[in-house]
Amino acid sequence: MTIHWGSSALLPDFSPASLFAAGEQGLWYDPDDLATLYQDDAGTTPVTAAGQGVGRILDRSGRNNYATQTVAADEPTYQVSPDRLALAASDRLIVTVPVGGFVGTMILSTPQGTAAYGVNIPAGSYDIGRVGGVYFPGNAITGQLIRNGAMTDAEIAQTINYMRARGGGLNYGGVTNFSSFWHGQNRITSFPIIDTSAGTSFVGTWRDCSGLTSLPLLSVSNGTTFQQAWRGCSGLTSFPLLDLSESTTFLESWLNCSGIISFPSINLLKSTNFQSAWQGCSSLLTFPPNMFDTVTATNFINAFFNTNLSQTSIDNILVSINTAGTSNGTFNQTGGTAPSVGTGQPAIDALRLRGWTVTVTGGY
Numbered sequence: 001m002t003i004h005w006g007s008s009a010l011l012p013d014f015s016p017a018s019l020f021a022a023g024e025q026g027l028w029y030d031p032d033d034l035a036t037l038y039q040d041d042a043g044t045t046p047v048t049a050a051g052q053g054v055g056r057i058l059d060r061s062g063r064n065n066y067a068t069q070t071v072a073a074d075e076p077t078y079q080v081s082p083d084r085l086a087l088a089a090s091d092r093l094i095v096t097v098p099v100g101g102f103v104g105t106m107i108l109s110t111p112q113g114t115a116a117y118g119v120n121i122p123a124g125s126y127d128i129g130r131v132g133g134v135y136f137p138g139n140a141i142t143g144q145l146i147r148n149g150a151m152t153d154a155e156i157a158q159t160i161n162y163m164r165a166r167g168g169g170l171n172y173g174g175v176t177n178f179s180s181f182w183h184g185q186n187r188i189t190s191f192p193i194i195d196t197s198a199g200t201s202f203v204g205t206w207r208d209c210s211g212l213t214s215l216p217l218l219s220v221s222n223g224t225t226f227q228q229a230w231r232g233c234s235g236l237t238s239f240p241l242l243d244l245s246e247s248t249t250f251l252e253s254w255l256n257c258s259g260i261i262s263f264p265s266i267n268l269l270k271s272t273n274f275q276s277a278w279q280g281c282s283s284l285l286t287f288p289p290n291m292f293d294t295v296t297a298t299n300f301i302n303a304f305f306n307t308n309l310s311q312t313s314i315d316n317i318l319v320s321i322n323t324a325g326t327s328n329g330t331f332n333q334t335g336g337t338a339p340s341v342g343t344g345q346p347a348i349d350a351l352r353l354r355g356w357t358v359t360v361t362g363g364y
């Protein structure tokens with residue numbers, strides 16, 4: 001699925017309702033349509049003014065997949081300019097996804113940005129707003145559409161433009177703190193190319209997005225911390241060659257990314273902390289040479305715990321850390337292959353002479 005952001009222009013008479021004209025399942029929530037909002041979950045008291053809680057939103061797709069909230073404290077609040085469902089604390093509505101679920105496309109519009117994702121949402125309860133009452137990529141919903149089945153690039157572009165015209169942000173380009181934006185969004189199967197270039201903090205940004213099998217080449221060169229950024233992304237089988245050269249910590253960044261087989265040669269120059277960075281990457285077989293040649297970090301505690309490193313890869317890691325010439329660090333490896341006698345073990349000897357504690361497969 002190729003995502004087009006398009007222009008602000010709409011095709012004549014375009015409405016997202018047309019995406020369901022052939023009986024497609026899904027939902028479309030439009031806070032710009034005040035007639036679809038109610039203060040109570042039963043839908044008896046209409047929302048009439050800004051500041052009122054929203055306990056029910058009707059589904060404009062025609063499929064009657066409305067969303068409700070029975071707990072007043074967890075209701076989103078209707079706000080204007082733009083019309084939106086403002087989210088605070090644990091605010092969310094809940095929709096009951098029908099039998100068969102939704103396997104297709106979700107377009108989510110917030111004041112910070114509007115983006116299209118591939119999704120696989122099973123039948124049952126699904127949160128609209130803060131996932132589990134905690135995480136959401138922004139602070140309000142200006143529109144949300146999910147359609148079962150694929151959408152064309154043109155349909156995606158027109159829907160994005162429709163939502164932008166009603167207050168949705170363009171492409172997240174003004175966001176500097178992406179912490180936990182997509183944390184727990186485990187129903188997302190594909191991620192769009194959005195503008196993350198202003199981002200500095202990516203703490204837990206994609207944590208537990210276990211449905212993702214790949215990530216696009218995003219612009220994250222201003223990011224200074226990626227702690228737990230991809231933790232629990234167990235569906236990833238590879239990782240893009242991102243520019244992570246400004247980050248100072250990778251604490252648990254790829255923890256339990258159990259599907260990653262090989263890792264690219266990424267610039268990690270400024271990091272001082274790799275504790276548990278690749279721990280639990282139980283399929284990780286291949287790791288490049290020279291990754292740590294100029295890195296001053298000495299904290300590799302459990303960094304390669306429970307991995308599947310080949311002998312060449314563990315040798316690459318140990319030789320590179322030794323090349324950096326640092327002292328008094330800690331390095332742990334379990335799983336995979338033991339370091340070689342001719343390459344890996346001499347690197348361990350040199351590290352230990354400089355005060356390092358080194359634990360590797362094979363017990364050398």
